[in-house]
Amino acid sequence: MIKLLLSDVDGTLVAPDKSLAQSTVDAVHALHDAGVHFAVTSGRPPRGMEMLVEPLALTAPLAGFNGGLVVDPELDVLAQRLVPHAAVAPTVALLERFSLSVWLYQGADWLVRDPEGPHVAKESHTVQFPPKVVDGYEGATNVAKIVGVSDDHDAVAAAAEATRAEVGGHVSATRSQPYYLDVTHPDANKGSVVGFLAERFGISADEIAAIGDMPNDVLMFARSGVSIAMGNAHREVQRAARHVTTANDDDGFATAVHRYVLNERS
Numbered sequence: 005m006i007k008l009l010l011s012d013v014d015g016t017l018v019a020p021d022k023s024l025a026q027s028t029v030d031a032v033h034a035l036h037d038a039g040v041h042f043a044v045t046s047g048r049p050p051r052g053m054e055m056l057v058e059p060l061a062l063t064a065p066l067a068g069f070n071g072g073l074v075v076d077p078e079l080d081v082l083a084q085r086l087v088p089h090a091a092v093a094p095t096v097a098l099l100e101r102f103s104l105s106v107w108l109y110q111g112a113d114w115l116v117r118d119p120e121g122p123h124v125a126k127e128s129h130t131v132q133f134p135p136k137v138v139d140g141y142e143g144a145t146n147v148a149k150i151v152g153v154s155d156d157h158d159a160v161a162a163a164a165e166a167t168r169a170e171v172g173g174h175v176s177a178t179r180s181q182p183y184y185l186d187v188t189h190p191d192a193n194k195g196s197v198v199g200f201l202a203e204r205f206g207i208s209a210d211e212i213a214a215i216g217d218m219p220n221d222v223l224m225f226a227r228s229g230v231s232i233a234m235g236n237a238h239r240e241v242q243r244a245a246r247h248v249t250t251a252n253d254d255d256g257f258a259t260a261v262h263r264y265v266l267n268e269r270s
């Protein structure tokens with residue numbers, strides 16, 4: 005029996021326009037009514053998930069930065085894993101080597117050097133707060149996540165491979181979108197979020213279902229008892245999951261909840 009559903013946010017829980025479909029809201033409340041815990045994890049900062057708390061009546065922790073910063077629904081910190089300080093400058097330099105624009109997340113702040121850079125405006129709309137513009141990242145401390153951004157998806161993929169090869173002993177590098185490379189503490193990944201939630205709720209990881217759409221969701225698939233890929237997920241992500249639901253513009257989340265978690269098959 006599934007006792008907790010852990011969901012990715014972008015591409016999974018929300019529609020392509022970042023809205024919550026009524027079917028999604030209803031499905032989460034059906035989980036609550038059935039006594040199934042519901043938690044979210046994302047490459048977003050915790051502050052960028054705050055808008056989900058009220059409509060979904062969230063009570064479980066929110067795992068931002070792919071598990072790098074875990075907070076309660078009031079955004080009080082429960083656990084954090086920061087990028088090792090010695091890895092920050094080399095990682096920034098590596099991402100720039102692939103011509104990626106670089107962002108840093110530091111506490112509640114999102115730092116950018118170019119406010120007109122790729123996807124800055126889109127991200128501001130998504131997380132519902134603006135970045136802090138800085139001249140540079142020299143001496144940056146307490147960094148929760150480094151993001152490399154580019155619309156050259158091949159460059160993002162190549163940068164991910166290079167980061168894992170050159171800095172991988174000190175960081176985790178995964179793509180949260182085709183145009184985003186998220187670099188976090190090596191233990192800040194969605195697989196570790198499954199373990200954190202299992203311990204917090206006193207349940208087995210086998211009693212946790214996970215749903216997502218991107219390569220950074222595969223680690224939580226591997227750690228959970230039931231894994232569900234979205235219909236809009238990449239093929240390799242779908243192959244890593246036990247089940248595949250419909251897309252996030254076709255009630256995919258709600259379908260998965262009723263079919264694979266609550267087992268209300270029509």
